[in-house]
Amino acid sequence: MTTLLEARYRTVLRLLPDYYRREREEEMVETYLWDVDQETQEQSRPTLGEVASIVALAVRSRLGAGGAPxxxxxxxxxxxxxxxxxxxxxxxxxxxxxxxxxxxxxxxxxxxxxxxxxxxxxxxxxxxxxxxxxxxxxxxxxxxxxxxxxxxxxxxxxxxxxxxxxxxxxxxxxxxxxxxxxxxxxxxxxxxxxxxxxxxxxxxxxxxxxxxxxxxxxxxxxxxxxxxxxxxxxxxxxxxxxxxxxxxxxxxxxxxxxxxxxxxxxxxxxxxxxxxxxxxxxxxxxxxxxxxxxxxxxxxxxxxxxxxxxxxxxxxxxxxxxxxxxxxxxxxxx
Structure with a gap:
């Protein structure tokens, strides 16, 4: 079952280009949720630092990062x-x-x-x-x-x-x-x-x-x-x-x-x-x-x-x- 926090992470990860999400989205979501218990996941949201890092990654991946189409x-x-x-x-x-x-x-x-x-x-x-x-x-x-x-x-x-x-x-x-x-x-x-x-x-x-x-x-x-x-x-x-x-x-x-x-x-x-x-x-x-x-x-x-x-x-x-x-x-x- 998808928790609220996981849904929020996936929403932010949509900033990434398709090719990058296909390869890394599941791994990234698992990493973000690794040490967060189930109850907390229903009440939390991504931190500003995490959102900023995803935005920076989205820019890098869209502007010719390694392995880009x-x-x-x-x-x-x-x-x-x-x-x-x-x-x-x-x-x-x-x-x-x-x-x-x-x-x-x-x-x-x-x-x-x-x-x-x-x-x-x-x-x-x-x-x-x-x-x-x-x-x-x-x-x-x-x-x-x-x-x-x-x-x-x-x-x-x-x-x-x-x-x-x-x-x-x-x-x-x-x-x-x-x-x-x-x-x-x-x-x-x-x-x-x-x-x-x-x-x-x-x-x-x-x-x-x-x-x-x-x-x-x-x-x-x-x-x-x-x-x-x-x-x-x-x-x-x-x-x-x-x-x-x-x-x-x-x-x-x-x-x-x-x-x-x-x-x-x-x-x-x-x-x-x-x-x-x-x-x-x-x-x-x-x-x-x-x-x-x-x-x-x-x-x-x-x-x-x-x-x-x-x-x-x-x-x-x-x-x-x-x-x-x-x-x-x-x-x-x-």
Whole structure:
């Protein structure tokens, strides 16, 4: 006879994928009920710790744990690659933005440098601490990138979570106001991009996952190339770019180069890589649109053409990557 506690355990275990439940459910239920007497089983429920461990196991088993069916293996690989690509992109953007900013203020005379330092020291201790954190925390995307590729997963996860924190402060500021500023949608989109990257890294790069690796290229060279692309896109149009310009430009160039490299000759385009880049492209499209839409009517003509071209290229490239990924999955019967 099934007791109430056993029924509750089985309900929670439904979070696990079918293949895992078929193999392990009975064993897990027996383990949970091993030293619980019959009377207690009619009055108890799973503890929060047990539920949390089952949720964590459900995430690991759905994201490509050992012995998972191919569809789960592909999903896990795609999420891991999405996290790696997104962290790389934001790391390069953070470094390039700060290098260009420091170069600008240090070469424009004492007044520009004074304005820069005043942002950290001229508004009180708490405001100064917040400004310092907003400036330095995004640099931890770089730590997360290299730590992940060296298989220091805990360091990578912690660094990514801290690097994403500054995107929450504009949200708090937004909620504290009685009106919605024109860039509110962009603030939300930027936070979604950062936290999707950090949480994907934490969820998919679990202890049962294979070590992270770039599909091609040495980690340092790839990072340097992304920094050059990101910074160069700003230098090419000084004063004529918005907050999403460099990020989107770097993605478009690298994703297109990857697609052409993988598709040449008889090479098969891996579904997981294409799906990861398509998901990242979709998020960047939202960032691109929300960053420019409120100001579209007042943008200079050249910049308006540039951002609209970026948006169109994102749509086309993301759709192409999604088609490539879907075609590979169908051809392999996933």
């Amino acid at each position: 191919r569809r789960y293996a592909v999903l896990g690989s795609a999420v891991r690659l999405f996290a790696l690509f997104a962290v790389l992109l934001q790391a390069a953007s953070a470094v390039a933005e700060r290098v260009l900013g420091l170069t600008w203020v240090s070469t424009r005379g004492g007044s520009q440098w004074a304005m820069f330092t005043d942002g950290f020291t001229g508004h009180g201790a708490w405001a100064g601490a917040g400004a310092v954190a907003q400036w330095f925390f995004p640099l931890l995307w770089t730590v997360a990138y290299f730590a992940l590729l060296r298989d220091h997963r805990r360091l990578a996860q912690l660094s990514a979570l801290v690097a994403a924190l500054p995107t929450l402060w504009p949200l708090v500021d937004l909620w504290a106001r009685d009106f919605a500023p024109s860039d509110s949608a962009y603030v939300v989109a930027a936070a979604v991009l950062a936290w999707a990257s950090a949480l994907a890294l934490c969820a998919a790069h679990h202890r049962d996952a294979p070590p992270a690796a770039l599909p091609a290229g040495a980690p340092g060279l790839v990072f340097a190339a992304c920094c050059v692309l990101t910074g160069g896109s700003v230098v090419a149009l000084p004063g004529g770019v918005d907050t999403a310009w460099a990020l989107v430009t770097c993605y478009l160039v690298t994703a297109l180069a990857w697609l052409l490299y993988r598709a040449r000759g008889a090479h098969r385009v891996p579904a997981a890589e294409a799906a990861a880049l398509a998901a990242l492209g979709l998020l960047l499209l939202v960032v691109r649109i929300t960053a420019v839409y409120p100001w579209l009517d007042v943008l200079p003509g050249v910049l308006r053409v540039g951002v609209l071209t970026q948006a169109a290229a994102l749509v086309a490239l993301t759709a192409a990557l999604a088609v490539v990924s879907g075609r590979d999955l169908l051809s392999r019967g996933t």
